[in-house]
Ligand SMILES: NC(=O)C1=CN([C@@H]2O[C@H](COP(=O)(O)OP(=O)(O)OC[C@H]3O[C@@H](n4cnc5c(N)ncnc54)[C@H](OP(=O)(O)O)[C@@H]3O)[C@@H](O)[C@H]2O)C=CC1
C-alpha cells in the first residue's frame with residue numbers, strides 16, 4: 001500500500017477517544033503520510049505524540065493550515081464552533097470539512113465555515129483498520145475526499161439522506177458499546193451458572209472475537225447463526241429462550257431509539 005501523495009495536509013481537530021483512533025488508523029493503514037498530518041489538540045495526547053515522533057505537526061502556527069485539503073472535526077458536539085473559529089482564517093476555500101460528530105448537521109458547519117462539508121460516523125475500530133463508517137455529503141467532492149480518508153480503515157457505508165445519520169450513529173458509532181454491554185451481561189450470566197468471574201469474562205470476550213471473525217467473512221447473519229446452532233442443541237435452546245423472553249429485540253430497539261433521540265436533541 002502506498003501512502004497518500006502529498007497533495008495537501010490533513011488536519012485532525014481533537015485527539016480524544018475517536019480522534020486518537022482515527023489517527024492510529026491513518027498511520028496503520030498508511031492512509032495519510034505523517035508529513036501530511038497536522039493535529040490540533042489543547043492537551044498532550046499519546047497518539048498525537050506518537051504521530052509527532054513520525055513527523056506529524058502538532059499545533060503548528062496557523063499559517064501551516066493554508067496547505068490543508070481536509071479538516072476532520074473530532075471534538076464534542078458542544079465544542080466545534082470554538083474549535084473551528086481560530087482555524088478558519090488560515091484555511092483555503094477549497095479545504096473540505098469532515099465532521100465525525102454525532103448530531104451536528106452539515107448545514108450548520110457549512111454556514112459557519114463557508115466550506116464544503118461531509119459527515120462520517122465511524123467506530124473506534126478504525127484504529128485497528130477494522131471499523132465501519134457511515135458517510136453522507138451533499139457535495140460529491142467532499143464525499144469522495146472523506147471516503148478516501150476512511151476507506152482503508154473502515155467499511156464505508158453511503159447514506160442516501162443526512163437524516164439517516166442519526167440512526168447510523170446508533171447502529172455504528174454507539175453500537176460497539178451496546179454489544180460490549182451484552183457481552184458483559186453474558187459473562188455475568190456465566191458466573192450465575194458457576195464460572196469464576198475471570199473465566200466468564202475471558203470466555204465471553206473470546207465469543208465476541210469469534211462472532212467478529214464470523215461477521216468479517218461477509219456471510220449473512222442468519223447463516224452465521226445457523227452454523228453454530230446444531231438442531232436440538234444448546235444454542236438452539238438458548239436462541240429460543242431469548243426469542244421467548246422477547247428482551248433482545250426490545251433492548252436493541254430501545255437503545256437505538258434513545259441514541260437517535262439524543263442525536264436529534266444535540267442537533268437542536
Ligand atoms: N468515541 C466514539 O466511539 C465516537 C465518537 N464520535 C464523535 O466524536 C467526537 C469526539 O468524541 P470522543 O472522541 O469520544 O470525545 P473526547 O472527549 O474523547 O475527545 C474530544 C477531544 O476534543 C478536544 N478538544 C476540545 N476542544 C478543542 C479545541 N478547541 N481544539 C481541538 N481539540 C479540542 C479535547 O481535548 P482535551 O482532551 O485536551 O480537552 C478532547 O480530547 C464527538 O463529537 C462524538 O460525537 C463519533 C463516533 C464514535
Ligand SMILES: O=C(O)[C@@H]1CCC=N1
Pocket residue numbers: 102169173174
Ligand atoms: O456517545 C457518543 O455520543 C458518541 C457518538 C457515537 C459514539 N460515541
